[in-house]
Amino acid sequence: MIDVAKIKSQFPIFSGKHGLNSLIYLDNAATTQKPMVVLERLQQFYSYQYASIHRGIYQLAHQATAYYEAARHKTASFLNAENHDEVVFCKSTTEALNMVAQGLKSRIKAGDEILTTALEHHANYLPWQILCKQTGASFRVAPIKPDGTLDLNTLQTMISGNTKVLALTHISNTLGTINPVQEIISMARQRGCLVVLDAAQSIAFDKIDVQTLDCDFLAFSGHKIFGPTGIGVLYGKLGALNELQPYQYGGAMIVEVTQQESTFKQAPHGLEAGTPPIAEAIALGSALDFVTEIGLNKIKHHGQSLSEYAKERLRTIPEIRLEGPLRDTGGIISFHLDGIHPHDIATILGDQGIAVRAGHHCCQPLMQALGIIGTTRASFSIYNNEDDIDQLVEALRTVKKIMS
Amino acid sequence: MRDSLKKLYQQVILERQKSNAGFKKRDDAEIIIKAYNPLCGDKFNIYLDFEGDKVVQASYHGYGCALSKASTSLMVETIMNKSVSELILVIEDYLKKLRQDHEHSEELVKALALARNFPGREQCTVLSWDALKTYLKNKTDK
Incomplete structure (x- = not known):
């Protein structure tokens, strides 16, 4: 259990x-709110x-470089990178995915x-769609089932000898679907394609171990794990990174220029390339410490219980229809x-002090696959509790009253 | 609940959006204008028939929120029997009324104009008006 009031x-x-x-x-x-430590x-x-950093020959610059590089070590250890x-x-998940x-x-x-999937955020969809247009490669999208889970049998048949990249999300930002990424990465491994994992939603939900997952690339944003914006x-894997052509050229990244x-x-x-988000990287390090101190196992348990409670409570309003998997979703x-x-x-919820997201959630292909235009989305974190959900449900009753 | 919210979602808007006045799909219309808001996915087709210079049929169809539906419904009603030159003036006038206080506006417009006090909602009320304005501007510029 986590102490919500204390957090x-x-x-x-x-x-x-x-x-x-x-x-x-x-x-x-x-995005998540920011704790005092950050x-x-x-x-x-x-x-x-x-x-x-990396340039100044004076103590202050030397020390700033050390803080920045310490944040890199901290992040590597958080992901259990080798x-x-x-x-x-x-700067963000989006930039990381475009970089790959x-x-x-x-x-x-x-x-x-x-190959990508119908569950993706535009950030893990468009970079690949455009890459295919640029290169003449085929852009393939693995389908979902009506409950918002991936159709794994079809996905497996879609990974062919020609598949060079499988890009998929760990947790759907719209439905909360948790993909069985370990199983999917094993499938991809047998075919020898690169696996790119979008961990934007899972980074603050579950312990990520890149060595166990065995993905080639993984991307996340600092601002979704209580860190600043502007840091991703x-x-x-070192070999895979070194085979990437740089996405940007400029200062700091060169050996020699003639x-x-x-x-x-x-x-x-x-x-x-260029001056990186130094302060943001260092503050991300503090955010990762903050999360580690609370414990990702506890955070996951908290997120899942809130989701289950919310679903149960929302079902008390007969006019509510839930999208996505019935059970085992992220927060x-x-x-x-x-x-x-x-x-x-x-x-109407906003007027009652409740912040939710409405619309297509940067997932228009997912909306098309589900045959809907948009949804209302509630997403939970470590500072939410059952009381927040009770107030959401009450406020939804008010919405119904106003709009009927 | 704040009073401003009650004023925004007052009967005049809710009744208008539920009434489906002017809500009619017409694939055979002379002109079909698309009004689309990529932020929320609201998407309407606005169907117009002209006789000479004058609008003789106007309707809309598509998906939108209470505010965008009520406002589009009002628009297709307002533009009936107007000539192109009148239309441009009428649209400008309504866009102004929707974006700022106007004591003399009709009740529905006054209610819709309150949307500008709510984050991100003004665009719901001006969506179709803006689309029609852009269409007419392109047409008259040619």
Whole structure:
């Protein structure tokens, strides 16, 4: 069990200042709120420790570099990566996934296949769709079943000898579906294709062990695990990272530049052109410590119990229709209420201090596969409790009353 | 619940969106204009027939929230029997009324105009009006 009250007290946004005393924040799949330890680390670094890294020959720069590299070690250890050089800092999950897709461009040709799934966020869909247009490769999308789980038999048949990349999400940002990634990665391994895992939703939900998973690449964003915006992580097996063509060129990533030819560093630094998000990376390190201290096993249990409780409570309103798997979902649920448009629901909930997301959740192909236009989504985190869900259910009754 | 919310979702809007006034699919219409909001997925087709310079049939069909439906319904009603030059003025006038306070607006427009006090909702009320304005602008520019 986690101590929700104690955790909540560490997040200033819930402190009651600035008129947000009744905030019920259920939009954690979009982004998470920030604890004091992360905010303080940002302030401390910018106030007293700030300098650019990897270049300055003075103590402050040397120390800033050490903090930045320590954050890389911390991230590697959080993911149980074999080597800290397997962690590339970038700005977001989106950038990490684009970095992989464009980094593979010279190795993808007509006749190759890239396989993704109908569950993907646009960030793990468009980079591959565009890569296929650029290279002439086929873009293939593994289907889902009506309950929002992947059709594993079909997925297996779609991984062919021509499949070069399988890009899939660990947890659906819309339905909360948890993909059996271990099993799927084994299937892909037998066919020898690269596996790219979008861990944007799973990073703050479950313990990730990249060595056990055996994925080639994995991406996540700091802001979804209580860290700052502007920091993302691309994990890659060292060999796989070094085979990527850099996505960007510029300072910091070079070995030597001459008028006509240049050489570049190995990963991770060869993939981090320009001044990186230094403070953000360091504060991400604090966020990972914060999560580790609470314990991911407890966090997962908390998220799952809240999801189950929410589903049970929502079913008490007969006009609610839940989307997605009946059981075993991440801390995310999507639903419909009596044909009422999700934006009308979100406005009325918002007026009662409840923040939810409404619409297609950057998953238009998923909406098309489900035959819907949008949903209302509630997503839970460590500072939510059953009381928040009870208030959501009450507020939904108000929505129904207003709109009927 | 705040009073402003009660005012936004007042009967005049809810009745209008439920009434389905002007909600009619017409694949044989002379002109079909698409109004689409990629943020929320609201998507309407606006069907128009002209006789000479004048709108003689106007309807809409598609998916949208209470506000976008009520506003589009009002629009297809408002533009009936208007000439192209009148249409441009009428649309400008309504867009203004929807985006700022106007004491003399009719009740439905006053209610719709309250949407601008709610994050991200003004675009619901102006969606179809903006689409029609863009269409007419392109047409008259040619």
